[in-house]
Amino acid sequence: MKTNWGGNLRYGASGFRRAGSVAEVQDIVAASDRLRVLGSRHSFSDIADTAGIHLSLEDMGGIEAIDPERRKVTVGGGIRYADLARGLQAQGWALANMASLPHISVAGAVVTATHGSGSGIGNLATAVAAIEFVTGRGEVLRLARGEDAFAGAVVNLGALGVMVRLTLDIEPTYDVRQTVYLGLSHDVLAEAFEAVFAAGTSVSVFTGWQGARAHAVWVKDRVRAAGAPPNEIFGARAAEAAQHPLPGAPAESCTVQMGVAGPWHERLPHFRPDVVPSNGAEIQAEYFLPRDRARQAIAVLRRHGDRLAPVLMVSEVRTVAADGLWLSPSRGEPYFGLHFTFRRDWEAIRAVLPALEADLAPLGAVPHWGKVTTMAPEQIAARYPRMAEFRDLVAAHDPAGRLRNGFVERMVFGRAG
Structure with missing residues (x-):
């Protein structure tokens, strides 16, 4: 497993180990100078990379x-x-x-x-x-x-x-039904942001940020009563056929839509577990912002739409509730995510991200820990008031730095790694 799922990162691990018990994990950790856990490889940043041992659980x-x-x-x-x-x-x-x-x-x-x-x-x-x-x-x-x-x-x-x-x-x-609506106005998205995302239990807006309208609104709603979902929401009409998040892509890999109710785990994800999700050959970025900055952020994205177009496959907007976790982007206040699925061309992505990030940063944007960014580590760390306490936790539980890598050194300790 030399690369991550998207193929944009080649890992530098010197070895690979599997553990089948807690005792085996303890032995492997004790014998390793440097170690990182390798999961499903769906991170696009170097958070899982290491020059030491990759450990699979x-x-x-x-x-x-x-x-x-x-x-x-x-x-x-x-x-x-x-x-x-x-x-x-x-x-x-x-x-x-x-x-x-x-x-x-x-x-x-x-x-x-x-x-x-x-x-x-x-x-x-x-x-x-x-x-x-x-x-x-x-x-x-x-x-x-x-x-x-x-x-x-x-x-x-x-x-x-x-x-x-x-x-x-x-x-x-519980059961969920999933309905896709087409043609939501970007103006309506900005003006009625909270109402749009209250249209279901889970709502995603897919767009390319060009023109007057978004591609689609995916509404996943718990089934609480009999009856069909509405044919129209906020001026967007229910799709007459199943959709893929990437415009024009076949929808066979996606979970069941068209308002047909089914078990929660077969509707809440966008993709079925037995297929390659999304595009595969891609690079993803994502930024989180306070929800009360949604209107300004949408204006920023519309200004950048033409610049993003040559490398952007689709962008997704989602909302998430507040929490109290130290390194969560939503600690203390509700937020929304601006997700980008790019073509696998890092040089082209690196050419468009800095200007976008510069316009989103004053709105409080922070990147997803597992996605690509060009934001400075010290700028990111400053968004987390308890980062110094987290450094103390790391020092207490991993004093020899066995679990550290370049990502942790940069993002947590502010050092080149």
């Missing part, structure tokens, strides 16, 4: 226990969302939220504050009730919600240790 990817009274599930550190969702559904349980790609690992999504969508739903890390990890010291540490440092240890960029076990909130299973 795929053999630790099962559901260990479901506690129906406390509404919790405990899983191994290598589990992916598709497998977790199928296992929960089989026993009548569900997650409140899922990523658009069910292919990704739960631990990888948690440590990077990756999100699904929903104005009233937190990012995927907010479902974590407890974590257990092997620290850089080789010790097993368990932290639970409400304990000291828990809020700093969940979104941890892989810098505290190897996450070997997670306990997540669950709820009884």
